[in-house]
Amino acid sequence: MLEARKVSKPAAATPAWPASLYAKPRVQPSWEPSTSPSPSPYVRTPAAMGGTLVAEEMMEGVRQAIQTLGVKGLTTLGVTSSLRGEGRTTLALATALVLAEYGMETILLELDLAHPELCHRLGVSKYPGLLDVREIRQEVADAMHPFSPGVSIVPVGQMQGSIPRALSQLAKSELLSELASQGVAVVADLPPLMGNSAGRQAASLMADLILVVRANMVPAATIVEAVAGLPVTPKVLLNGTRSRVPGWVRRLSGI
Amino acid sequence: MKRTLEIVFTHKRLLIAPLLAALICTAAYVALQPPSYQSTGSLWVNTSGIGTQSPAQTQADILSQDLKTSTFAIAVANAGPLNAYLTAHPGAMSTNPIHPLKELVTGASAPRKPSSDELRAYLATHVTVATVGPNQLTVTVAAPTPNVARDTANALIAQLLASEVAAKIAPMQTNLALLQTELKDQTTVLQQAVAAVQKYIADNHINLAKDPNAAASDPGLAVLQGAAAEAQATYQNLLTAIDKVKSDIETAQQPKLAPFRVVDSPQLPSSVALGKQEIIAVAAGLFAGLLAVAVLVALLVRLDTTIHSADEVQRMVGLPVLGSTPQSART
Numbered sequence: 001m002l003e004a005r006k007v008s009k010p011a012a013a014t015p016a017w018p019a020s021l022y023a024k025p026r027v028q029p030s031w032e033p034s035t036s037p038s039p040s041p042y043v044r045t046p047a048a049m050g051g052t053l054v055a056e057e058m059m060e061g062v063r064q065a066i067q068t069l070g071v072k073g074l075t076t077l078g079v080t081s082s083l084r085g086e087g088r089t090t091l092a093l094a095t096a097l098v099l100a101e102y103g104m105e106t107i108l109l110e111l112d113l114a115h116p117e118l119c120h121r122l123g124v125s126k127y128p129g130l131l132d133v134r135e136i137r138q139e140v141a142d143a144m145h146p147f148s149p150g151v152s153i154v155p156v157g158q159m160q161g162s163i164p165r166a167l168s169q170l171a172k173s174e175l176l177s178e179l180a181s182q183g184v185a186v187v188a189d190l191p192p193l194m195g196n197s198a199g200r201q202a203a204s205l206m207a208d209l210i211l212v213v214r215a216n217m218v219p220a221a222t223i224v225e226a227v228a229g230l231p232v233t234p235k236v237l238l239n240g241t242r243s244r245v246p247g248w249v250r251r252l253s254g255i
Numbered sequence: 256m257k258r259t260l261e262i263v264f265t266h267k268r269l270l271i272a273p274l275l276a277a278l279i280c281t282a283a284y285v286a287l288q289p290p291s292y293q294s295t296g297s298l299w300v301n302t303s304g305i306g307t308q309s310p311a312q313t314q315a316d317i318l319s320q321d322l323k324t325s326t327f328a329i330a331v332a333n334a335g336p337l338n339a340y341l342t343a344h345p346g347a348m349s350t351n352p353i354h355p356l357k358e359l360v361t362g363a364s365a366p367r368k369p370s371s372d373e374l375r376a377y378l379a380t381h382v383t384v385a386t387v388g389p390n391q392l393t394v395t396v397a398a399p400t401p402n403v404a405r406d407t408a409n410a411l412i413a414q415l416l417a418s419e420v421a422a423k424i425a426p427m428q429t430n431l432a433l434l435q436t437e438l439k440d441q442t443t444v445l446q447q448a449v450a451a452v453q454k455y456i457a458d459n460h461i462n463l464a465k466d467p468n469a470a471a472s473d474p475g476l477a478v479l480q481g482a483a484a485e486a487q488a489t490y491q492n493l494l495t496a497i498d499k500v501k502s503d504i505e506t507a508q509q510p511k512l513a514p515f516r517v518v519d520s521p522q523l524p525s526s527v528a529l530g531k532q533e534i535i536a537v538a539a540g541l542f543a544g545l546l547a548v549a550v551l552v553a554l555l556v557r558l559d560t561t562i563h564s565a566d567e568v569q570r571m572v573g574l575p576v577l578g579s580t581p582q583s584a585r586t
Contacts, residue, residue, distance in 0.1 A: 061580030068577050091580070210577065213568065216265050219560040220571040227574065236568045238579035244264035245257075255257040 053122070054094045062094040063101070065237050069208070071102050075180035078111075078206030080190040080199060080234065082226035086214035087239040089118055092189040095210065099185050100150030107144065107179060109154045109188040111202045113163045116156040118189050122147060129157020131166055133175070140175065167201045176205060193226035200230065209234035215241045261563045262555050269555075273547035281540025285533045289347060293528040294404035295395040296412050297387070297519040309389040314515060318384050318394065318415055325371035327418060332374045335410030340403050341369040341377065347399055348373045382411065383531075391518065397531075401524045408521030419514045424507045431500045438493040445490050448483035455479050 079092035096108040110118045119126045124145045133143050144152040159166055179186050193199040203209055211234035227234055300310040321327040332338040341348055345367050383395040398404035455476055461469045470477040562568055568576045
């Protein structure tokens with residue numbers, strides 16, 4: 001019953017906005033199995049929507065991170081953080097775009113049920129969403145909003161009841177495992193781990209976890225506390241590591 | 256080192272704040288201080304120095320010592336406009352650094368006559384004596400108005416000259432006083448001797464007009480006349496000595512024999528000078544600001560447990576690292 005709608009191939013897709021807004025040509029990793037011939041560019045929003053969503057140097061950092069992680073056997077990848085404001089949503093989007101560069105059909109799933117902002121930021125319709133699939137028995141394909149070639153967004157949808165209950169129902173539905181079995185990579189924008197139990201509950205649904213740590217923001221003790229007891233050991237993607245030390249000081253101090 | 260630098264430049268605004276605050280406070284303090292005008296006079300010292308000291312250094316030491324005496328301070332203040340100015344503006348004598356701020360809030364202090372100690376303390380802090388060569392020294396007076404600065408400097412130099420001359424003629428005057436006392440005594444002795452001769456002549460019915468050589472035949476008269484002559488001679492000697500001492504005093508007071516001469520008279524200053532107190536305040540403010548920054552850096556480094564680089568993740572958190580993105584992103 002659940003069927004993921006195939007996202008249009010990049011070559012055949014009609015771009016949602018002019019091709020001139022597509023940025024860097026795709027870099028084809030040598031190890032990846034993709035046969036996708038055309039660049040799967042990362043996304044910039046149209047100028048009318050405010051400019052670049054994911055900067056090129058951030059994309060480059062995520063590309064290297066995904067290269068380290070490896071895409072083989074990747075099914076569900078949750079992007080979380082210890083606290084809010086560490087760049088989790090942006091990096092989840094970047095991760096989905098990078099996976100699409102590998103030719104993988106990627107679903108960017110919004111699982112931050114308490115503060116969903118992915119759709120708002122990307123200008124994607126909030127409904128129908130993941131919870132609507134469960135509530136009104138819609139097809140998953142109806143909840144998938146094509147965003148860019150190879151990437152679809154699945155928003156939260158209309159939530160009825162509590163967040164833990166919704167997450168519990170998602171776990172029972174085996175929706176994620178079904179998507180995985182169809183060769184779709186699911187990248188989930190998870191809630192932060194600290195603050196309430198939703199973050200941990202959502203993280204437990206994922207096979208792999210990326211923990212976004214914003215440099216110079218979160219104390220190490222908070223990170224340790226946040227990841228303690230998680231079923232999956234998260235791998236850290238450090239965000240915002242650009243040195244604040246001016247170049248001349250670095251040269252003088254020899255660092 | 257790298258971590259410390261990262262912390263410093265991450266919190267650069269926070270770190271600049273205390274430095275900026277200190278500088279603003281210092282600037283406000285300097286701005287609140289009464290303006291300071293400086294007038295300088297140059298002196299050429301004619302006398303020789305003491306020991307290995309140059310004449311200018313010796314004279315500078317003398318002036319410094321004079322400035323520590325209330326008598327000298329009062330004389331300078333009364334000779335110039337300083338006494339009147341400080342009477343009208345008693346707040347200028349305050350050594351409290353925040354006194355100008357207090358006056359700004361509560362209003363100017365009521366006029367009152369400065370005490371000798373206050374005058375001495377004021378001059379001690381507002382007069383600078385410096386040697387500029389073996390025989391030349393400068394005297395600088397700082398004051399709240401140009402006229403007070405110049406006129407006080409002139410009064411100071413004049414008083415210094417007066418006190419130098421006074422010091423030079425003081426032994427002569429002492430000698431003069433001694434000689435005058437002796438002269439007074441000698442006058443009495445002489446009068447008594449003359450009276451004794453006259454009495455002897457009267458008692459013995461001697462007529463010196465008829466017998467000018469009576470003394471030769473009268474030993475008693477001869478003794479008395481001898482004593483009177485001796486008293487007269489002593490009296491004359493004292494008069495001569497007194498005249499000589501008076502002459503010496505007059506000579507010592509001649510300008511060409513003064514211990515120094517004024518090469519450049521103090522002029523009316525045209526611009527406000529940065530006083531010693533202001534320079535100290537600026538230096539202290541800068542030092543306090545830098546100290547606060549150093550303390551803040553030490554605190555920040557000690558309290559900061561955040562991750563700054565990928566290699567710190569494994570060390571501080573114990574998690575594997577996938578990579579890093581230089582561009583900051585927020586949800």
